[in-house]
Amino acid sequence: MNLRTLLLIWISLSYNLSSYSAENFIYCSEATPAAFNPQVTTDGTSNNAAAHTLYEKLTTFQYGSTTIIPALATSWELSPDQKKYTFQIRKNVLFHTTSYFKPTRPLNADDIIFSFERMLDPNHPYHLIGGGNYEYFSGMDMGNLISKIEKINDYEITIHLNKPEAPFLANLSMSFMSILSKEYAMKLLKEKKPHLIDLQPIGTGPFKFHKYVKDTVIRYKKFEHYWGKAPAIENLIFAITPDASVRYQKLKAKECHLIIEPLPYDLASMQDDPHINLLDKAGLNIGYLAFNTQKPPFNNKLVRRAIAHTLNRDSYIQAIYLGNAIVAKNPMPPSLWSYHHDIKPYSFNLKKAKDLLAQAGYPQGFKAELWTLPVTRPYNPNGKKMGEMMQADLAKIGIQVKLISYDWPTYLKKSRDGEHQMIQLGWTGDNGDPDNFLHTLLGCSAVEAGSNAAKWCHKEFDSLITQAKIISSRKERSALYLKAQEIFHEELPWIPLAHSKIFRAMSPEVTGYKIDPLGGDIFKTVDLLSSEKEGTSP
Amino acid sequence: MKNFILKRSKDLLPTLIGVSLLSFFLVRLIPGDPVMLMLGERGANPEVYMEMKQKLGLDQPIIFQYFTFIAKAFQGDLGESLISKTSVVEEFFSRFPATLELGMASLLFALTFGIPFGVIAAVKRNGFLDYFLMTMSLVGYSMPIFWWGLILIITFSLNLGLTPVSGRLNIIYDIDPVTGFYLIDTLLPSTLSHYGLKPFFSSLAHLFLPAIAMGTIPLAVIARMTRSSMIDVLDEDYIRTAKARGISAHRIILIHALKNALIPIITVLGLMFGSIITGAILTESIFSWPGIGKWLVSSITARDYPVIQAGVLFIATFIVLINIGVDFLYTLVDPRMRKELQKVNKKRAASPTDKAPPQNEGDPL
Numbered sequence: 001m002n003l004r005t006l007l008l009i010w011i012s013l014s015y016n017l018s019s020y021s022a023e024n025f026i027y028c029s030e031a032t033p034a035a036f037n038p039q040v041t042t043d044g045t046s047n048n049a050a051a052h053t054l055y056e057k058l059t060t061f062q063y064g065s066t067t068i069i070p071a072l073a074t075s076w077e078l079s080p081d082q083k084k085y086t087f088q089i090r091k092n093v094l095f096h097t098t099s100y101f102k103p104t105r106p107l108n109a110d111d112i113i114f115s116f117e118r119m120l121d122p123n124h125p126y127h128l129i130g131g132g133n134y135e136y137f138s139g140m141d142m143g144n145l146i147s148k149i150e151k152i153n154d155y156e157i158t159i160h161l162n163k164p165e166a167p168f169l170a171n172l173s174m175s176f177m178s179i180l181s182k183e184y185a186m187k188l189l190k191e192k193k194p195h196l197i198d199l200q201p202i203g204t205g206p207f208k209f210h211k212y213v214k215d216t217v218i219r220y221k222k223f224e225h226y227w228g229k230a231p232a233i234e235n236l237i238f239a240i241t242p243d244a245s246v247r248y249q250k251l252k253a254k255e256c257h258l259i260i261e262p263l264p265y266d267l268a269s270m271q272d273d274p275h276i277n278l279l280d281k282a283g284l285n286i287g288y289l290a291f292n293t294q295k296p297p298f299n300n301k302l303v304r305r306a307i308a309h310t311l312n313r314d315s316y317i318q319a320i321y322l323g324n325a326i327v328a329k330n331p332m333p334p335s336l337w338s339y340h341h342d343i344k345p346y347s348f349n350l351k352k353a354k355d356l357l358a359q360a361g362y363p364q365g366f367k368a369e370l371w372t373l374p375v376t377r378p379y380n381p382n383g384k385k386m387g388e389m390m391q392a393d394l395a396k397i398g399i400q401v402k403l404i405s406y407d408w409p410t411y412l413k414k415s416r417d418g419e420h421q422m423i424q425l426g427w428t429g430d431n432g433d434p435d436n437f438l439h440t441l442l443g444c445s446a447v448e449a450g451s452n453a454a455k456w457c458h459k460e461f462d463s464l465i466t467q468a469k470i471i472s473s474r475k476e477r478s479a480l481y482l483k484a485q486e487i488f489h490e491e492l493p494w495i496p497l498a499h500s501k502i503f504r505a506m507s508p509e510v511t512g513y514k515i516d517p518l519g520g521d522i523f524k525t526v527d528l529l530s531s532e533k534e535g536t537s538p
Numbered sequence: 539m540k541n542f543i544l545k546r547s548k549d550l551l552p553t554l555i556g557v558s559l560l561s562f563f564l565v566r567l568i569p570g571d572p573v574m575l576m577l578g579e580r581g582a583n584p585e586v587y588m589e590m591k592q593k594l595g596l597d598q599p600i601i602f603q604y605f606t607f608i609a610k611a612f613q614g615d616l617g618e619s620l621i622s623k624t625s626v627v628e629e630f631f632s633r634f635p636a637t638l639e640l641g642m643a644s645l646l647f648a649l650t651f652g653i654p655f656g657v658i659a660a661v662k663r664n665g666f667l668d669y670f671l672m673t674m675s676l677v678g679y680s681m682p683i684f685w686w687g688l689i690l691i692i693t694f695s696l697n698l699g700l701t702p703v704s705g706r707l708n709i710i711y712d713i714d715p716v717t718g719f720y721l722i723d724t725l726l727p728s729t730l731s732h733y734g735l736k737p738f739f740s741s742l743a744h745l746f747l748p749a750i751a752m753g754t755i756p757l758a759v760i761a762r763m764t765r766s767s768m769i770d771v772l773d774e775d776y777i778r779t780a781k782a783r784g785i786s787a788h789r790i791i792l793i794h795a796l797k798n799a800l801i802p803i804i805t806v807l808g809l810m811f812g813s814i815i816t817g818a819i820l821t822e823s824i825f826s827w828p829g830i831g832k833w834l835v836s837s838i839t840a841r842d843y844p845v846i847q848a849g850v851l852f853i854a855t856f857i858v859l860i861n862i863g864v865d866f867l868y869t870l871v872d873p874r875m876r877k878e879l880q881k882v883n884k885k886r887a888a889s890p891t892d893k894a895p896p897q898n899e900g901d902p903l
Contacts, residue, residue, distance in 0.1 A: 013807055026709055032623050130623045132593050198623065208710075213829030214632045217709055241710050241826040249691050249701045416574065450574075528858025 017243035021235035025510075025526060028241045028256035030313035034214050035130065037198040038175035039119055042135050044519055046261075049174030049238060052098070053220055055203035058112065058358050059173045062348075062516035063522060064484045066172065066284070066336075066432025068169050072107065072179055072204065080329045082164035082472055085114075089155040093227045096208035096298045100200050102184055107204055110152040114182035116159075125187060127187045136176035163471040165475060170431035175520075181229050206231045206524045214241055228516055231514070251276060251505055257528070258506040258513065260521060264322045264381055265505045281515040282335050283502040284429035286328055286437070287379035288388070289370075289492035290453040292421050298369075302327060302360035304492045307422075308346035309353035311390060313497055321500055328496030330485050333429070337474065338481035343489050353397045365398020371415070371423040378500045378519075379426030386424065386497075393463055416450035424497075425453050426518060434481045438465045442493065454493035459488045550858050554851060558611070559849035564605050565843055566768070572596070572620050594620060606805040607847065616851070617844035619837070626848040630830065635718025637829030638704065640821070641814045643745050644753030645807070652757040653796075653803070656764020660772060661791060672765065687751040687824035694747055698763035701746050704826040708740040721745070748825040752818060756810050763806050774798075800871055808864030810859040820864035 011325065034041045034047035060071040070076075073087040093107040112499050117132040118126040120143060128165025134281035136445040137143065147166070158284040161168065171177065184202040188194045201209050206228070218238040222231045241247045244304035244442040247259040248266050250277070262270060262278075270278045289311070291298035298304060313327045326334075348484060357363065370390060380386060383406065391401045401422075406414060415423050439446070446452035461484050502515055512525040543822055571589045591597045595606070610617065616626045654677065659668040694701045702708065706720050714728050716722075720741035723729065771777065772795055780790050819831035830849060837845035869875045 024710060035623065040623075104886075128593075131588050132619075196622070211714075213715060213828075213835070216630075216826075218705060219712060237709050238828075239705065240828070241704060242832065243704075243823050243826065245688060246691065246704050246824060246826060249688075249696060253695055253703045255709070257702055407568075407570060408839065409572070409574060413569070413571050414573045 005130060007377040012400075013227040014465075017533045018159050021414045024237055025233040025235065025258075025523065026237045026239055026256045027523065028238075028247045028250055028259040028523065029218075029238045030242055030244070030247070033218070035198040036201040036212075037130075037180070038178045039115070039134055039137070039180075040109070040130050040198055040387055042176075047175045048202060048521045049218055050203075051178055052205075052520050053207040053236065054201045054209055055175075055178035056205050057173055057175075057179060058089075059169055060171050061432065061518065063515075063525065064516060065380060065476075066170075066429075066517055068173050068520065070114055071173075074113070078472060082470070083161045084158055085161070086152070086156065086158045087156065087166065090227065091155055094225045095184065095204055096202050096223055096258065096371050097225075098200075098202065098208055098210075099185050100196075101181075101187065101202050103181060107179070107181075109151045109157045110154075110182045111179055112157055113149050113151060114185060115178065116146070118180075119176075120189070121145075125189060126194060126197065130198045136174065136430075139175070140169065140171050143359040160411075162184070166469055167435045169433065170433040170436070183354075190270070195337050195512075208234050210235075214386060228524075231493070231524055233523070234522055248505070251507065256506070257510050257522070260504065261378075261505050262505045263487075264324060265502060267324065268417045274507065277506050277508050277510070279504045279506070279513075279515050280324070280501045281517060282326075282333065283378055283500050283519065284333050284335060284432065285379040285426060286331065286333060286426070286499055287325075287377075287426040287496045287497045288328070288331070289497060290420075290423050290425055291338045291492075292418060292423070293456045293493050294418065297362060297366055298421060299359065300360045301491055302356045303362065303367055304448045304495075305346065306353040306356035306360065307394065307399070308492055308495050309349045309356065310391055310393050310399075311495060311497075312348045312396065314348070316499060317387060318378070318385055321498060323497040324503070325483045325500040326498050329489075331442060331488050331494070331496055332434055332485075336429070336432065336434050336437070337441050338434050338478040340482050340489075341486060345494075346492075350396055357397055357399075362398075365400065367402070367428050368394075369404050369421045370394075371411065371420050372403055373426070374405045374423040375408050376415055377428075378502065379428065379498065382425050382498075382519050412450075415453050417431070418455050422455070423453055430518070432518065434477075435465065435469055438484055439482065442488065447484065455492035456491070458487060458491060458493075464522065500521060543819075543900055545606075545680055547862070551861075553854060553858050556845065557851055557854040558608065559688065559828050561847045562607060562843075563600075565838070566600060566640070566844045568838075568841070570841050572843065588623065599609075607844075608614055611851075614849035619845050620842045621837075621845075624881060628845050629833070630847065630848060630852050631831050632718065633828060633830045635715075636720075636827060637815055637818050637822070637831060639719045639721065640641050640745065640752060640818060640827055640829060641811065643749035644751075644814060644821075645756060645811060647749045647753035648756035648760050648810075652760030653764050655757075655761040657768055657791060657796060659761065659765040659844060660850050661767060668765075670760065675761040678754045678761075679758035681737050682755060683751055683820040684824055686754060687747070687821060690747045690751055691824075702740075704744075704824070706827065707737060708744075711737040713737060735884065741759060744825075748821050752814065752821040756814065759806060759810065760803060764799060767802050771799045773794045793861075797871065801868065804864055804871060808861050811860050815856065828868035 006119035007369055029048060031045040033046040034043060035046060035051045036054065038055060040045055041050070056071050058071060058073040060069050061067065066364060066519045072090050072093060074090050076085055076087045078085055089107070089109060091106070095103040095107065097103060113205060117124050119137040121127060145161055145163070145165055146159060147162045149162065150158045152158060180197065181202045185194070185197055188196050199271060204227070206223055206226045208219045208223045210216045210219040217240065220236040222234050224230060224317045244263045245266070246259060247256065248262060251259050260413065267278065271278050277307070290407060291304050293299055317323060317325050329343055330340055332339060333340070357365065359516045370387055372387030373380050376382070391403055394401050403494065405411070415421065416424070426439065427441055440451055442454070442461065443465055444457035447455050460469050464480045464484040464487070468477045472479050502519060504515055506513060509529040510526060511529060512527045516522055573587060573594065573596065595603065609616065613631070614627070618624060619626055619629060622629065655671045659671045691703055695703045707713070707724070711733055713723060716726060724741050725886045726738040777790060777795060778829065780794050818829055819835050821827060822829045822831045824863065834849045837849065
């Protein structure tokens with residue numbers, strides 16, 4: 001066999017190697033999921049791999065928006081004292097049948113109680129399985145909020161709360177409140193293999209788990225007996241591809257149908273490529289510069305305002321986000337209800353900034369430290385570069401800034417301990433409720449919890465957002481949040497910097513895909529155009 | 539042979555104790571707290587934070603934690619990953635074959651081209667070919683892997699369409715890893731009966747670019763080492779004698795010179811294999827190769843203590859074993875070493891007590 005023959009064989013094989021086949025939808029994801037159970041994970045990768053494919057919740061967000069709609073619950077009622085939610089459970093919902101589990105009954109109240117009590121009750125047989133850390137459940141304070149879950153009958157339950165909580169339904173729609181099968185859990189317990197509950201998943205979602213090869217591929221099959229409209233694609237495949245440049249090359253080589261998080265500097269070439277569809281959507285996020293309001297000179301709001309007038313945020317949008325973001329003025333994104341549109345942002349005005357600084361007693365400026373974000377996040381893709389631009393801006397009013405950064409774990413620990421003066425941070429919303437931004441990031445209780453990086457506890461602001469938590473009327477809540485945003489603007493514990501867009505790139509054959517504002521990838525309604533389905537098969 | 543392996547195996551235990559001490563304490567010296575990292579930007583109440591620390595056993599005194607780790611390690615239990623909550627031994631061995639397969643392929647690539655390039659450069663010393671090959675090897679040595687990897691992908695995968703972009707196997711082949719070495723797994727009867735030979739060729743094609751990317755630096759080193767070693771050997775008297783006896787140039791170079799020139803190359807090879815295995819992170823990232831490099835680095839970032847400890851221990855064991863293998867290879871290539879070894883064995887047999895020979899006399903290496 002000569003070299004030419006070998007090359008010909010190689011080329012003929014390569015054509016089969018690179019093309020995807022009919023009925024397979026290949027999604028190039030960015031990392032390995034931590035587990036296949038949203039109760040015990042917090043990252044977006046794991047949510048895509050489990051919560052959005054395999055599991056469902058009592059309520060959910062409408063595809064592509066943050067509106068709450070029924071899912072495994074068909075309807076619900078709130079008691080007059082706003083402390084009891086009664087849910088009607090959907091009938092004839094089946095759990096997945098797989099090689100490792102065959103359910104004998106459909107979903108009922110026991111499954112819902114089992115799923116919640118695993119996280120709630122420290123004496124539950126599954127509580128400590130997998131370490132017993134339910135970070136989201138604890139983080140959203142659900143343990144202190146839920147007092148009791150009562151089974152009325154097989155298809156009706158009541159959740160009793162310790163206090164009224166307006167964002168409760170939004171919390172229920174989050175991934176960590178997914179419903180697992182009690183029957184499967186009991187089978188695993190009997191077989192003395194309870195740890196498998198987080199690794200070999202059984203849910204009621206539109207896809208069922210087929211196979212997982214670590215760090216390589218996750219395979220799902222369409223769940224034929226799904227209670228809603230079954231997915232159009234037969235096989236959903238997650239090809240784990242950590243490098244964003246490689247994901248782009250794979251999309252071009254037709255090895256993926258859809259890729260997550262393209263690099264900002266690849267966006268222009270993707271836009272020009274007729275074989276790629278680039279989608280974008282305003283993200284539910286915010287990047288900000290927080291001041292440690294417990295340390296001088298940042299305990300003086302005149303200094304904070306002076307800095308707000310000094311930072312040229314438009315230039316950051318162009319240089320750091322490559323134009324793919326908007327300047328922020330409030331501590332939450334504009335797509336959230338109750339966003340205060342009438343607030344006037346702090347303009348770039350050096351004269352005003354110098355005057356404010358002089359009024360504050362620092363006419364010559366001062367020396368300070370600014371911590372730059374050590375990780376790449378959609379809300380701040382390049383903390384170091386942004387820090388350098390801020391340093392140059394602040395020098396114009398005499399503030400000599402020393403840039404500091406640590407690795408991510410250290411950065412988080414030190415900021416929680418309040419060692420910083422100015423710090424870059426950000427947040428991506430979990431549930432589309434303003435409380436998730438205002439209370440989580442600026443509430444007095446968040447000072448101790450660590451997520452209030454400004455260490456800012458403003459009594460009036462805190463009372464407004466705490467009040468808004470217990471009122472169910474959206475109109476009344478909105479009024480309170482509008483007032484809270486005005487106080488924020490006046491006091492300025494941090495400078496809102498930007499709200500970035502979310503991007504996804506996909507093959508033009510893909511239909512029925514929408515970007516989720518909460519950042520997840522959902523494939524329930526995805527399909528491929530018929531030409532693609534008739535394409536090359538292995 | 540048995541004595542040789544036994545003697546060298548004794549080195550393993552102190553090495554492992556040293557490595558366990560270093561990996562255990564050094565990783566805890568890095569600032570940052572795994573619990574804090576798990577909580578992320580969200581933060582948590584101090585009670586929740588302490589509860590998580592207790593659950594993970596991180597609230598215990600550090601010395602106590604170390605001895606618990608060692609006691610469990612002796613029972614074969616190296617703990618569970620703080621992140622994935624699965625056994626680290628299982629995690630390691632599910633990824634290690636991928637790294638080993640890639641490491642061996644890249645070393646094969648480096649040897650296949652590095653040795654001939656070095657020999658040609660030495661034979662054509664100071665000629666055009668010598669300058670060309672050595673300049674190329676310098677370029678290869680200096681090339682950043684992440685850049686070189688992307689250039690290879692753009693050239694071979696996108697422009698020429700000859701190879702896939704990344705991964706270990708075309709995603710359409712749904713095979714169960716048995717050995718973890720895909721070149722073997724794709725030839726198992728269960729796969730062959732279902733797909734034929736296509737998965738095998740697919741895994742070969744997927745190996746092609748990462749092996750080149752990872753093997754380029756070793757290739758450059760081997761080529762340069764072979765050249766200098768060959769030049770030394772070619773200047774020896776016995777080569778001149780061989781030439782005078784009229785032995786063909788091919789025979790002199792390949793039989794008489796190359797075998798002796800190989801000794802320093804084998805030394806480098808042992809060290810290089812260790813660095814290939816531990817330094818595969820960039821190649822693994824670019825080609826989405828599911829090996830241990832990326833796994834270990836992400837564990838360090840996440841302060842996943844059990845994974846770092848176990849990973850470092852396994853790699854240290856592997857490197858010690860490789861070095862024992864290299865030492866053994868010397869005896870095959872160099873007859874003087876073989877004789878030393880035989881001498882030691884004879885002495886041991888003649889000795890009335892089963893006492894180990896004194897270090898200064900009996901150590902063959």
